[in-house]
Amino acid sequence: MTATIIDGKAFAATVREKVAAGVATLKADHGITPGLAVVLVGEDPASQVYVRNKGTQTIEVGMNSFEHKLPADVPEAELYALIDRLNADPAVHGILVQFPVPDHLSETDIVARIDPAKDVDGLHVVNAGLLASGQKAMVSCTPLGCLMLLRDQLGSLSGLNAVVVGRSNLVGKPLAQLLLRDSCTVTIAHSRTKDLPEVCRGADILIAAVGRPQMVKGDWVKPGAAVIDVGINRIDAPERGEGKTRLVGDVDFASASEVAGAITPVPGGVGPMTIACLLANTLTACCRANDLPEPDGLTA
């Protein structure tokens, strides 16, 4: 069997179109423009690329983009003062502090400082708790993007066995909650899981979010399963020339795509959905802040 390739890049474009339509309606009917603030501390080159992409796409869907670049040695108090200002600013509906941050700063404390209603990364403990207890939350962008791709591919997820490999607060745990809410039977597995390949072979939906390049092999995949590859790993690619690199996921695409029913590629799978869902979350946060109905099809 050869798997259907799930085109995350194309699907992300349709999500951005929906966001743009929602933004246009907000402007026309209510005179409100959603705003996203992105804070970048230091000069990590990969982070700079992501932040630039986010800024461009934010403006493309008609939102306001507020970029704040702080030096790598910024005192903690100064970063918190900025977050406090953004929390209080009615033009800002979403706040994202790009991770990783330099060692003298604490990601946990930074997230705790952000108003949960503006936490478009869905990382605040309030949002984690709301999601886990089935209430209205801000949901992390990557899990939300995975859920949208799965619903589009499979229709109903009810009763399916989902195995999530990875237990991070950013992806594994919230995605498991979302799948549970869609009535999957969910297993959260990880690198220490006993006989991981056998556990994975039971999955109708297999999510790889462990951060280990090409770890999930074709013989871990149940024939016909939907495979979602969350990993983004840069590895050496000497076949492309000296010093060259390429992006691979946590799934060994070549072998897995011969067994799966559907599979996301890397790049062009989950990655583009993450940024599209950041925009969707900003629109959702703006609607909630103004007591307006939430956009259709853009929330969990």
Ligand SMILES: Nc1nc(=O)c2c([nH]1)NC[C@@H]1CN(c3ccc(C(=O)N[C@@H](CCC(=O)O)C(=O)O)cc3)C=[N+]21
């Ligand atoms: N507070 C915070 N929230 C984040 O969500 C967050 C973060 N910090 N720090 C960094 C990671 C990484 N991340 C990506 C988003 C999109 C792509 C993406 O669009 N990737 C393209 C390829 C891009 C390329 O070619 O390098 C793709 O997979 O097709 C990748 C990675 C969000 N992150």
